Amino acid sequence: MSDGVDIDFGEDGLVPAVAQDADSGEVLMLAYVDAEALDATLESGLAHYHSRSRDELWQKGGSSGHVQRVEEVRVDCDADALLYLVDQEGGACHTGYESCFHRTVDGEVVGEEAFDPDEVYND
Amino acid sequence: MSDGVDIDFGEDGLVPAVAQDADSGEVLMLAYVDAEALDATLESGLAHYHSRSRDELWQKGGSSGHVQRVEEVRVDCDADALLYLVDQEGGACHTGYESCFHRTVDGEVVGEEAFDPDEVYND
Numbered sequence: 001m002s003d004g005v006d007i008d009f010g011e012d013g014l015v016p017a018v019a020q021d022a023d024s025g026e027v028l029m030l031a032y033v034d035a036e037a038l039d040a041t042l043e044s045g046l047a048h049y050h051s052r053s054r055d056e057l058w059q060k061g062g063s064s065g066h067v068q069r070v071e072e073v074r075v076d077c078d079a080d081a082l083l084y085l086v087d088q089e090g091g092a093c094h095t096g097y098e099s100c101f102h103r104t105v106d107g108e109v110v111g112e113e114a115f116d117p118d119e120v121y122n123d
Numbered sequence: 124m125s126d127g128v129d130i131d132f133g134e135d136g137l138v139p140a141v142a143q144d145a146d147s148g149e150v151l152m153l154a155y156v157d158a159e160a161l162d163a164t165l166e167s168g169l170a171h172y173h174s175r176s177r178d179e180l181w182q183k184g185g186s187s188g189h190v191q192r193v194e195e196v197r198v199d200c201d202a203d204a205l206l207y208l209v210d211q212e213g214g215a216c217h218t219g220y221e222s223c224f225h226r227t228v229d230g231e232v233v234g235e236e237a238f239d240p241d242e243v244y245n246d
Contacts, residue, residue, distance in 0.1 A: 004229035016139045016204075018150055025148025027141055030204040042228070074233065076223040077216050081139075081153040083224040093200050100199040101206040105165070107127035110197065 008080040009035060014050060017082040019060075019092065022071045028092035029100040031060075033082055038073070045070055047084050064120045066090035090115050131203040132158060137173060140205040142183075142215065145194045151215035152223040154183075156205055161196075168193055170207050187243050189213035213238050 009015055014032040021028055031049040033041070036057055040048040044059075047068035051058040061067030068086035075082055091114025093100040102111025132138055137155040144151055154172040156164070159180055163171040167182075170191035174181040184190030191209035198205055214237025216223040225234025 004231075005226060007228070016153060018141050018153060020150055027143055027150065027206055030139060030141060030199060038228075072233075073228040074224040075226055075228050076153060077218050077220075077225070078223075081223075082228070083150055095200050097200075100201075100204075101197040102200070103128060103198055105127050105130070105161075105196040105198050105205070110195075 005075045005079050015080050019084045019086050022085040026099050128198045128202050138203050142207045142209050144211055145208040149222050
């Protein structure tokens with residue numbers, strides 16, 4: 001539990017959380033966090049989110065091994081968004097790229113590939 | 124209009140957009156964008172968002188002068204989150220800090236102050 005900032009989880013109980021590589025500064029992904037996922041993150045030091053599609057607690061890298069070791073959790077001025085500063089194992093994106101933000105809005109690929117998804121997700 | 128990636132604006136017509144300083148890599152803020160705001164951003168080169176509280180198009184820095192010149196707009200793998208790479212005039216946060224993410228979840232201030240809000244927001 002956090003004794004610090006009172007997070008505004010809103011009507012749906014979720015806030016967006018941005019994961020940023022603590023060393024390179026690259027923005028890796030955006031996912032959603034509820035109180036349970038934040039507590040799990042703070043207690044374990046591994047990034048947890050709440051999967052909206054599966055409606056369950058989700059440890060990033062739980063199946064792929066591409067965990068995020070959380071160095072710091074920041075909160076924005078309105079306390080309704082989080083920033084995870086992480087040490088990313090492998091790559092953040094299930095497509096094999098380091099970052100989920102590997103394309104421009106025009107469709108140009110600008111990101112770096114980190115792994116072969118066929119070798120990681122074998123189910 | 125974008126000829127590229129088809130953004131999934133979801134049921135409420137909004138996606139979260141992360142603004143990142145293109146030079147320093149600092150994550151500056153998170154706000155929400157609808158199709159109108161994305162078009163305005165791409166057409167003007169200045170970051171626009173949709174204010175959820177005022178339910179209207181919002182040009183960042185329209186009153187403060189702290190505009191964000193957008194160098195690139197990226198989209199994530201699910202096409203339901205955006206990343207604005209920006210050149211931030213002044214500071215992003217209305218509190219005077221460079222970034223809205225200037226506190227840890229424990230309440231420790233870790234960000235840098237960029238301006239005096241009393242001199243910028245004089246209404």
